[in-house]
Amino acid sequence: QQQVKQSPQSLIVQKGGISIINCAYENTAFDYFPWYQQFPGKGPALLIAIRPDVSEKKEGRFTISFNKSAKQFSLHIMDSQPGDSATYFCAASGGSNDYKLSFGAGTTVTVRA
């Protein structure tokens, strides 16, 4: 069973809009929460990551919001652009698991011009 649950499976947003992807986890030992971006035919690449000692992290148009008590975290893409069209994966790792990442199922984002 997946340790990280991700939703929605896909979303379509207009250029300039906001894309929001949500993830939830159960393992309280997780202490590192990255988001990966994957373009068709390519490998995933790290987009942004957060640790649970902060509730929000922003890098350019991408923001992670983290709610430790609810065991949820989300990715917000502000001012979405056609070049943001990709599949996004949330992930988590921590404890004594040799930094193994547990991935969500992925969200395909399509930004319409």
Place this chain on the structure above:
Amino acid sequence: NAGVTQTPKFQVLKTGQSMTLQCAQDMNHNSMYWYRQDPGMGLRLIYYSASEGTTDKGEVPNGYNVSRLNKREFSLRLESAAPSQTSVYFCASRGLAGGNSYNEQFFGPGTRLTVL
């Protein structure tokens, strides 16, 4: 600096055939990983190697074997391929602790495998 490289890019096998997927990294990373990616399931860890000379099972190891040949290379072998192993396979490496890249895994471009 090529990062993580994988060969081949594409492969078609018949059921029962064997093959080895190759992975190499030039970032002097200690840890290396093999994942498979299937629609609607994200990436699932097959095997990993925390350091040269060690390997451990991940979430879905059945039907696979691995070899950490040296610090740079980590290969994945399918001894008797099955249609259920049709997937996209990604290799990744992770750097040493410290700085903002403490846990960052760097992925290769993938191998698209079809088993008929």
